[in-house]
Amino acid sequence: VSRLATYEPEHLPGILALCAAEGWPSLVADPLRAQRALTAPGVTTVVAMDDDGSVVGFAQLLSDGEVQACLVLLAVDAGHRRGGIATSLVVEGLRRAGGERMDLLSEDGAVEFYESLPHRRKPGFRLYPPNR
Ligand SMILES: CC(C)(COP(=O)(O)OP(=O)(O)OC[C@H]1O[C@@H](n2cnc3c(N)ncnc32)[C@H](O)[C@@H]1OP(=O)(O)O)[C@@H](O)C(=O)NCCC(=O)NCCS
Numbered sequence: 782v783s784r785l786a787t788y789e790p791e792h793l794p795g796i797l798a799l800c801a802a803e804g805w806p807s808l809v810a811d812p813l814r815a816q817r818a819l820t821a822p823g824v825t826t827v828v829a830m831d832d833d834g835s836v837v838g839f840a841q842l843l844s845d846g847e848v849q850a851c852l853v854l855l856a857v858d859a860g861h862r863r864g865g866i867a868t869s870l871v872v873e874g875l876r877r878a879g880g881e882r883m884d885l886l887s888e889d890g891a892v893e894f895y896e897s898l899p900h901r902r903k904p905g906f907r908l909y910p911p912n913r
């Protein structure tokens with residue numbers, strides 16, 4: 782059984798452990814930067830917790846609060862998958878963030894998860910600043 786909570790600083794080590802397990806370096810490299818990223822204006826971070834209070838999943842969203850939301854990060858602990866936690870995080874994350882819909886770029890291994898939700902497919906891009 783897991784329950785959802787709005788991100789608090791006490792959840793940071795658990796979130797960073799989930800990122801490290803997925804090989805995602807950006808937040809892990811700098812916890813103070815991670816704390817700012819997870820709480821920045823327009824960001825909604827929702828955490829799933831086990832009965833003992835340990836973090837077993839999280840979702841970070843960006844939203845204009847009205848129409849458009851984007852899913853930035855989503856991960857569930859490997860030992861807690863296929864129990865509906867990610868579905869709850871996405872549904873509740875959008876409800877809390879506000880917005881009619883959510884865009885995202887999937888990891889290869891998460892495609893079937895996203896396909897399980899009501900969706901439309903569109904080509905995705907990740908843009909970077911121009912080289913100078
Ligand atoms: C993708 C991820 C977040 C899914 O989390 P989860 O809590 O297991 O997802 P749910 O239990 O809500 O899954 C809902 C449905 O999605 C589908 N699904 C989820 N994972 C699946 C998988 N590995 N293979 C096939 N279908 C899958 C199933 O239809 C599932 O329903 P079912 O279990 O009743 O069959 C999790 O596997 C994960 O953290 N992966 C590594 C990190 C990652 O890729 N994150 C996404 C970055 S874009």
